[in-house]
Amino acid sequence: MRIDIITVQPGLLESPFSHSILKRAQDKGLLEVHVHNLRDYSTLKHKQVDDYQFGGGAGMVMMMEPLVKAIEHLQAQFTYDEVIYLTPDGETLNQPMANQLSLKGNLLLLCGHYKGIDERFRQHFVTKEISIGDYVLSGGELAAAVLVDALGRLLPGVLNDETSALFDSFQDHLLAPPVYTRPEEFRGWRVPDVLLSGDHRKIDDWRHDQALERTRLRRPDLLQKGEENDKEKGPAKG
Numbered sequence: 001m002r003i004d005i006i007t008v009q010p011g012l013l014e015s016p017f018s019h020s021i022l023k024r025a026q027d028k029g030l031l032e033v034h035v036h037n038l039r040d041y042s043t044l045k046h047k048q049v050d051d052y053q054f055g056g057g058a059g060m061v062m063m064m065e066p067l068v069k070a071i072e073h074l075q076a077q078f079t080y081d082e083v084i085y086l087t088p089d090g091e092t093l094n095q096p097m098a099n100q101l102s103l104k105g106n107l108l109l110l111c112g113h114y115k116g117i118d119e120r121f122r123q124h125f126v127t128k129e130i131s132i133g134d135y136v137l138s139g140g141e142l143a144a145a146v147l148v149d150a151l152g153r154l155l156p157g158v159l160n161d162e163t164s165a166l167f168d169s170f171q172d173h174l175l176a177p178p179v180y181t182r183p184e185e186f187r188g189w190r191v192p193d194v195l196l197s198g199d200h201r202k203i204d205d206w207r208h209d210q211a212l213e214r215t216r217l218r219r220p221d222l223l224q225k226g227e228e229n230d231k232e233k234g235p236a237k238g
């Protein structure tokens, strides 16, 4: 997967992809991330990329020309499956969306700043708008980093244990169960006996019960979503 990111703050995106899992994904050639400075596409004297909004009001708007120059420069070299604008008024990112996007080839991400981008760019170039939650960030860069992380770890071959993404929180509308490591006892606090029993059926059942209970308490909305999906799929066959 190739991901191009257009931003006015390239410095913010210098390091998040050079660590851990995303670094490994790139080292293995499974993921390429390229960051582009929007100012490089400005033809104005101070490399200006924003302007006052028509109709008045505080806050600058990212202008058409540099955005179009940047995207057309990239589109002349690569074909993108989605042009994604990171904006607080986009669709909220969730695991099913991350799963879907991880199956795409090339993605172009555009980080919003100031009051946002000229509406005409959204209408004529953007194919998908994504928010990472109901709070406001000072720009789309950190949201883009979150999205790239969520996608990168899903690419086949990126995770060491290829099955482990299957058991993430949210993959089946359940939060993940509690986990423990050595020692078996720390300050008198013991690891649940079942995990030491060696009985894998019992352990799977316990984990499922714990995941269900945790989800009931913390995110009952997820259980409802899971039920709705099961209804859509219809009764299991075979």
Ligand code: 6GU
Pocket (backbone or CB within 6 Å): 085, 086, 087, 088, 112, 130, 131, 132, 133, 134, 135, 136, 137, 138, 139, 140, 143, 144
């Ligand atoms: Cl994508 N951008 C900004 N500026 N704020 C956000 C966001 C994006 N998602 C949540 N808050």
